[in-house]
Amino acid sequence: MPTVSMTVNGQTVSAEVDGRTLLVEFIREHLALTGTHVGCDTSQCGACVVHVNGEAAKSCTMLAVQANGASVTTIEGLSEGDDLHPMQAAFKDNHGLQCGFCTPGMIMSAVDLAKRNPNPTEAEIRKGLEGNICRCTGYHNIVKAVAQGAAGMRG
Amino acid sequence: MQSFNYAKPASLADAAAALAKAEDGTLLAGGQTLLPTMKARLAAPSDLVDLAGIAELKGISVSGGTVTIGAMTRHADVAGSAEVKGAIPALAALAGGIGDQAVRNRGTIGGSVANNDPAADYPAAVLGLGATVRTNSRSIAADDFFTGLFDTALNAGEIVTAVSFPVPQKAAYVKFPNPASRYAMVGVFVAKTASGVRVAVTGAGNGGVFRVPAYEAALAANFSPSAIADGVISAADMNSDLHADAEYRAHLVAVMARRAVAAAG
Missing domain, CATH: 1.10.150.120 ([2Fe-2S]-binding domain)
Known part of the structure; x- marks a missing residue:
């Protein structure tokens, strides 16, 4: 199984994953960051949008391995401390x-x-x-x- | 999604080699079509060869009246490119209307033309501008490239490396988007060049993107919407689905064509 490493909300994370693991599955199931949602699972609805290297991407339509080496920001990483973005x-x-x-x-x-x-x-x-x-x-x-x-x- | 082997080669030669040795391999570009297709199990490749690590496939260059866009250049990059906006503004506008911003941040021109979805936008620009599709083994003229629904002249294992667009005198693309998917129910690309007028239609034909010779002749004589005011398109070869029937699509081709000519100015 491929190993993926990426920075998620400023933290370096690394894991062995099945190649077909979607980025949203990696975020929700491996990292337990469940703020990123899966709505349609067909890249129409946008509930799964995260930032990959600072740009919006639909994480249900991206493999975790495609984000290898990337910097990912989810809704949990948007605010600094207790102050809302x-x-x-x-x-x-x-x-x-x-x-x-x-x-x-x-x-x-x-x-x-x-x-x-x-x-x-x-x-x-x-x-x-x-x-x-x-x-x-x-x-x-x-x-x-x-x-x-x-x-x-x-x- | 069925499981697959994943490879991310750093060179075109390595990508071709990885594809050649795979049992049933597929190239992965932006994945905005391929991944949903695999999730629906309409595709189940044994191997994915990810092209994202090949630097030579990315980038935009303009020289000698030609805009060349690397296959892995994303729609957002084309839409935001000052060089493309300056040389062929209709092409930048077309790229900026594909899908939505998140899709444009991932989807690529090479993936779009190689997939040849009958409702995709880029095939209209490639055919409408008379572009040349460059691959790792040859150059293919747009008129020879698109051969049918999801079908192209690409051989097994052949990799699109870039698309070269000749700069026209004027051009415009107008589409009637499906409100949910933003795919073209009908999209018409019109270009006026030194050697004549080209009109390419996407979204409508039951064989994919096509040209309209009658419109091209009329517009070559008089480049104005009135020149094609009576230009009825036959519904016989139009696609029919729950979004629009063939007669409606034929009607939209005429309307979008007139709007595109007006927009080209």
């Missing part, structure tokens, strides 16, 4: 979630968007979240949250 705080402030299942992926995609486009318009936010599906909110408060979170990230 500005994007997390914005989702809380704007009630940008109901059941919360899509929220980790939504926030990871939103942070990726705001890093590339620090001051996105509403249309750019909606386009930027095309790969993340929410079945509760109707997106309105998510879009508001991302605008506030992006402003918070600008500082």
